[in-house]
Amino acid sequence: xxxxxxxxxxxxxxxxxxxxxxxxxxxxxxxxxxxxxxxxxxxxxxxxxxxxxxxxxxxxxxxxxxxxxxxxxxxxxxxxxxxxxxxxxxxxxxxxxxxxxxxxxxxxxxxxxxxxxxxxxxxxxxxxxxxxxxxxxxxxxxxxxxxxxxxxxxxxxxxxxxxxxxxxxxxxxxxxxxxxxxxxxxxxxxxxxxxxxxxxxxxxxxxxxxxxxxxxxxxxxxxxxxxxxxxxxxxxxxxxxxxxxxxxxxxxxxxxxxxxxxxxxxxxxxxxxxxxxxxxxxxxxxxxxxxxxxxxxxxxxxxxxxxxxxxxxxxxxxxxxxxxxxxxxxxxxxxxxxxxxxxxxxxxxxxxxxxxxxxxxxxxxxxxxxxxxxxxxxxxxxxxxxxxxxxxxxxxxxxxxxxxxxxxxxxxxxxxxxxxxxxxxxxxxxxxxxxxxxxxxxx
Numbered sequence: 001x002x003x004x005x006x007x008x009x010x011x012x013x014x015x016x017x018x019x020x021x022x023x024x025x026x027x028x029x030x031x032x033x034x035x036x037x038x039x040x041x042x043x044x045x046x047x048x049x050x051x052x053x054x055x056x057x058x059x060x061x062x063x064x065x066x067x068x069x070x071x072x073x074x075x076x077x078x079x080x081x082x083x084x085x086x087x088x089x090x091x092x093x094x095x096x097x098x099x100x101x102x103x104x105x106x107x108x109x110x111x112x113x114x115x116x117x118x119x120x121x122x123x124x125x126x127x128x129x130x131x132x133x134x135x136x137x138x139x140x141x142x143x144x145x146x147x148x149x150x151x152x153x154x155x156x157x158x159x160x161x162x163x164x165x166x167x168x169x170x171x172x173x174x175x176x177x178x179x180x181x182x183x184x185x186x187x188x189x190x191x192x193x194x195x196x197x198x199x200x201x202x203x204x205x206x207x208x209x210x211x212x213x214x215x216x217x218x219x220x221x222x223x224x225x226x227x228x229x230x231x232x233x234x235x236x237x238x239x240x241x242x243x244x245x246x247x248x249x250x251x252x253x254x255x256x257x258x259x260x261x262x263x264x265x266x267x268x269x270x271x272x273x274x275x276x277x278x279x280x281x282x283x284x285x286x287x288x289x290x291x292x293x294x295x296x297x298x299x300x301x302x303x304x305x306x307x308x309x310x311x312x313x314x315x316x317x318x319x320x321x322x323x324x325x326x327x328x329x330x331x332x333x334x335x336x337x338x339x340x341x342x343x344x345x346x347x348x349x350x351x352x353x354x355x356x357x358x359x360x361x362x363x364x365x366x367x368x369x370x371x372x373x374x375x376x377x378x379x380x381x382x383x384x385x386x387x388x389x390x391x392x393x394x395x396x397x398x399x400x401x402x403x404x405x406x407x408x409x410x411x412x413x414x415x416x417x418x419x420x421x422x423x424x425x426x427x428x429x430x431x432x433x434x435x436x437x438x439x440x441x442x443x
Contacts, residue, residue: 008408009081009399014381015412016073018374019419023067025373028142028188029195030060031135033222034115038128048214050119053131055215055438056199057116059430060134064112066426070419081408085388085398091167092158092174093148100144108137142191143184150180152389153380154249166392182245183380186238189230190376193336194369196227200343201366202434204359215438217353224347224362228340235333240295246383247296247304250390253383255307256316257326258292259285263306267292275323280308313386322382329375332368339365 034053041049075097078086111133119127151158157174161167168174203219206212247254254260259275259282260267269291273282290300297304307315316322343362346352352359384390388398 003405004396005401005405005408006396006399008405008412009403010395012408012412012415013074013077013081016070016077016415016419018377019423020067020070020074021373021377022370023063023070024138024142025191025194025370026198027060027063027067028138028191029193029198030056030063031138031195032192033195033199033226034060035128035131035135036222038124038131042124042128048218051438052215052218053115054119055433057112058433061112061116062426062429062433064108066422068109069422073415079400080403081400082388082398083400083402085393087165088393088398089166089389091161091165093151095168095171095174096144096148096151100141100148104137104141104144106137108134108141111137139188142188143180146184146187147175147177147180149380150177150183152387153183153384154179154245155389155392166389179245179249182238182241186234186242187376189234189238190369190373192226192230193234194373196223196230196340197336197366197369199223200227201363204363205434206437207353208356208359208363212437220343220352220362221347224340224343224352228337228344231333231336231340235337239333243295244297250383251305252307252310252314253316253322254292254296255305255310256319256322257379257383259319259323260292260304261307263304263309265293265303266290266301267296267304269295270327272327275320277319316382316385318382318385322379325375325378325382329372329379332372332375336365336369336372 034056037049037052037056040046041053111130114122114130115127115134118130122130151174154177156177156179157168157170157172158166159169199219200223203216203223206216207220243254246257255263258267258270259273260270261275261280261282266289268285268287268289270282271286271288273285273287275281276283292304293302294300296302307319339361343352343358346355346358386394386396388395
């Protein structure tokens with residue numbers, strides 16, 4: 001494995017993209033909170049909402065800035081690390097990557113500065129419009145990236161040209177790929193989970209410290225409300241539809257995700273178990289009878305294919321990691337629902353702000369949506385293997401053969417050190433904002 005050049009190219013890209021996505025998921029998760037608070041400020045004249053916008057816009061800006069810095073190297077990696085893939089697919093995926101940069105990124109970046117520093121000059125109504133522009137740019141950017149990934153998962157709107165590369169034949173089919181719509185809905189709701197947990201955590205922190213009580217109450221109210229709704233929606237219908245999409249178009253991936261080595265009707269859904277790939281079995285399983293059949297097709301008796309029905313060269317190349325990533329993501333999602341349901345119950349009873357035993361978990365839970373999102377993307381990307389573009393172009397054909405392992409490991413070490421320093425700077429700046437607090441009337 002360590003002698004395989006493709007391994008190190010994959011590790012480097014996995015590291016840089018995982019680190020990068022820590023930041024966009026929060027900006028996408030915060031964007032519509034800012035719009036809502038700005039709208040409430042316009043409707044009610046309550047300065048609490050404007051103070052919340054000012055505070056969280058600064059947090060948004062810091063995430064946006066670091067997201068830009070960490071996103072730039074990935075663009076270069078398409079050429080430096082994955083040149084063969086870029087030559088083969090650039091005529092298609094280059095379209096959405098260019099659209100993301102030219103349209104959505106510039107829309108978001110043009111208005112983020114206005115949102116943070118232009119409130120007095122713009123006035124309340126135009127400041128509200130700026131918040132909408134930032135949110136639209138943020139989510140439109142997400143859609144173009146998701147559409148790119150969706151093409152890699154389920155190619156549509158393309159043809160093979162005379163030189164053997166891919167060309168775009170139907171931009172409508174490409175941009176409106178059904179996989180893209182399903183993946184986008186699931187991903188964006190997951191980003192709302194991240195945003196709501198972050199807002200709830202700050203509200204819980206201020207409440208525990210006895211600081212900024214009016215703002216803390218607002219954060220707890222908005223964060224727990226959206227957190228419960230988003231946690232439910234990320235499971236159903238968006239997660240359910242994503243699972244059905246995988247079952248329909250990537251049956252070998254579904255089998256690997258569930259450790260299903262042998263097919264048959266009324267397939268059980270594994271809750272706990274350890275996949276033994278060598279012996280092609282699941283050890284110590286706890287299963288729900290017919291659960292996988294229902295999850296995949298909507299009926300309990302349908303047949304679900306097993307890994308033994310596919311040649312081994314079509315299997316995902318790390319079934320164990322894929323299996324555990326998927327099941328840990330589901331476990332965390334279930335915990336999110338339970339935690340937010342309990343928080344809302346206490347809030348309706350008027351006891352949330354005095355429930356110290358619950359405020360502590362709400363404050364400490366904010367990293368876990370980041371982990372769940374990362375596990376979700378690990379599931380998606382490992383599940384697509386051994387393909388870069390499903391059933392069209394294999395991963396081991398896509399890396400840059402002229403870039404040797406030593407150079408890749410060297411730059412990986414450099415990225416690790418640089419991102420570590422960048423992460424410390426980011427945490428310091430965000431911590432300083434939290435220490436200073438939101439400020440404003442009725443603080």
